[in-house]
Amino acid sequence: MNKKKVGREAKSAVAFTFASVFSRGLAVVSMPIFTRIMSTAEIGVVSLYNSWFSMISVVATLALSSGGYSLAMKEFADERDKYESSVLSLTSLMALLLAGIYFAAPDFWSSFTGLPPHLMGLMLVGFLVSPAWDFWTLRQRYEYKYRLASLLTVIEAVAATALSVAVVLKLGSMGSDSIAEGRLFGNYSVVYGFCTVAWLVTMARGRTFFDARYWRYSLSLSLPLIGYSIASQVLGVSDRVLIANMVGQSEAGIYGTLYSASTISTFVWTAINSSFIPYLYQHIEEEGHQGIRRTSLQLLMGFGAVSVVISWLGPEIIRVLATEEYMIALDIMPPIAAGVFLTSVSNMYSNVLVYHHRTKYIMFSAVAAAVVNIVLNLTLIPVFGYKVAAWVTLVGYVALVLPQYLWAQRAAAEEGRKTPVYNNRLIFVVSLVVICLIMLGLVFYQLATIRYLACALLVIVGIVAAAKIYRGGKNVEKAGRGTR
Template sequence: MSLRQLVSQTAVYGLSSIVGRFLNYLLVPLYTYTFSTGEYGVVSEFYAYAGFVAVLLVLGLETGYFRFRQRPEFDGERVYCNVLSLLLLANLAFAGGVWFWQEDLAAWLQYPRHPEYPLWFAWILALDALSALPFAKLRAENRAWRFAGIKMAEILIAIGLNLLLLLLWPKLAAIWPDSAIARYYDPQVGVGYIFIANLAASAAKLLLLLPQFRAVPFVLERAVLAPVLRYSLPMIVIGLAGMVNEMLDRAILKLLLPYDLQTNLQQLGIYGACYKLSVLMTLFVQAFRYAGEPFFFSYAGRADAKRAYALVMQYFVIAGVSIFLLVALFIDLFKYFIGAEFREGLTVVPILLIANLLLGIYVNLSVWYKLSDRTGLGAWVALAGAGVTVALNILLIPEYGYVGAAWATLVCYGFMVLLSWGLGRIYYPVDYPLAKIGYYFLLGLGLYGADRYAVAHYQWDVWLCGGFGMLVYLVLTYWLDLRPLFRKGRI
């Protein structure tokens, strides 16, 4: 894959993710206008738990597949068959175990009246884990459009079912209370209808991926799986530590906040909804990860690989800061995507945007341990970051609530960026343009700070002030970095 292909495929992944997730993002108003803060807190909590379990179920084998499919001593299809067979076995065992212990799990999670919630989520996670490797195969084969099409189909199905189950069905049941429609509608399911919609969408996604399962024999060969697992299993630690950094705050807020259970769930719902407002940065990082991982591995053998990685980092930061400014400067527009009772948490949005930008920088920096086969050392970096997250959440949440959780996320990713950069200088040194990166960070923060000061102290119009700040950033970016790039014909 060339640098131009990286840009184009990031655009495809990004466009599909942004369009699809934006459509999915439109469900946030549906949820936050339909359910109370406490009810939405249940959704936030379950999806926080799901992040941890999803990492375990994939076993780090996506990255292992990318690494070993190009090894001369292995056949790519042979690696794929073995890894897919292992994932099928592991996920069926997981779903069966949850089915057997669903009531105990529901009681442990403090939802004894809804033992179906853990079971539904188990199947969502198992189906998504089984889909992970076929998606990785599509990425490895540079089939970005098929990847994007299936992702879009999944999201559209989920959206349609959410609208059906949360809007249309209850209205029809109210209009015809004696009909079969009303008889089968159960308002006690509540937010469970969100889980049902997502389960059906995950099942449809797996059906669309059936061509990637066709003629794949069930085979478990020690000669293949042993080296792949040795490389991949540290990725579980890295992934779990990443989930600690990304999801722990929402998983433990209701336990650490010093209020009663209902109030804690309300605070969790507010934080979870406001977290959604940083979705554009999250989508950008995700799209880059989809395209970047195959690019890093395919480009590794070239003489100019490190120079390319440095250039990628520079333009990643430029794009990331522009997304930060877009959301932060126009937060008075984005806030309408969540219900009024959730907006008291808007102060965390700029913090979370910067935190997720730092996460994207860490993804860029992770090239050092992936290409030097030091995934074990990379796991220690992730564990160190997780330790910072745990300590700061325990320290800050009881005192500062969800604002403390947001700051814990920011500090953690900043720490991981510094640690990963330092180790990269030892094991796989890349001359990243630190001065240029620092300049764009300071420019973005300076424009945001000036905007907030002008609006608060001089009562300047928020739209004109935000538009001016965005224009200044785009003009400076074009003049200093994009214009020379276009002239040289690199884009």
């Protein structure tokens, strides 16, 4: 493999990971301000908005920003500008259709979602422009053009966070009862501003409104992924919606805040997976898959270590991010963190299914997991309270991973591949060990000294392992130069 290309891939992965973690991290850093000024009910409104946006945006974007987009970059390598503007036109039409449906009966939809009309209007603007930013950043990742994309991601995050904090502080000092709305408008006015610029640039550069080839190719991959994405969103956010409706906004606010704290590690995995997909798709045809096997295990173990440390430091994280009233739900962090870790395993196998154009299998597994999640929540929350939703989340993610693993193996076999892309046995072992370690947090929460020592030990082991991997890469590079 070309050493220059390897260096570019590594730099791109590091830059995008840093930018993503930094931008998501700002949301965590600013959380203590929001939780100390806003009531739990106001936090619940913000959580409800974000939950509905996540679920509905899947339909608005037609799941075109999922794994199939990277395949399209490969399929239409010489027509990327035209492809990008054409599919952006498709998502824009879908957003306008959703707007028409809303304005046909605004009172009904506002009542159904529990959101006032002005927040529904904000959401509709997001459906129109946000796909442009997703498409642009995905293309930058695929082409390893990391400098501008990383810089803009950081600037957007800083500006959005600063404005939302300023608005909340101002409204809080005025005793306003619209703090939740102010926070949302402050944040998303910046985010959607960046998205609007990306929309205009994409359309001006591609100048292609409709092309049957692009639409047909993209929809053939994305339509099954719509079902997958909807089911995944249901799996990820339906618990908060159900808690808000069945228990109350305050409980939804507490659960949503603890859920956000438990899923801090997803910032890392989202960035890692976005950088791993181009590498996977560009090297999956190589015999033996040794590079992919080694890299996937290293990424999985690294993310596992991050998940364990975050789970074990749950009490400290909550005390920093929120107030004492949130500590009552501390015990939901480990099961949620364990379930979130399994998303990394799920993504690895779904990436393979997307490559082999078996997206319907991804949809089937996600729908099954979502059904399990909703049925269990509806059944158990009235009996055991809202905390049981955390354990239901873990069960749901297990139900997501197992069929995806089986179907990924089947898809590879149907393509005539004798060697599995991943080392499945080691992935199972790593997953089991990580989940068990995460669950130890339930015991360690009462043993602060042991927790600190265990976290320190895990961090040291991680640093040593990372240094060993880095030295191994340097040795390979030196060997490559020596054979020239």
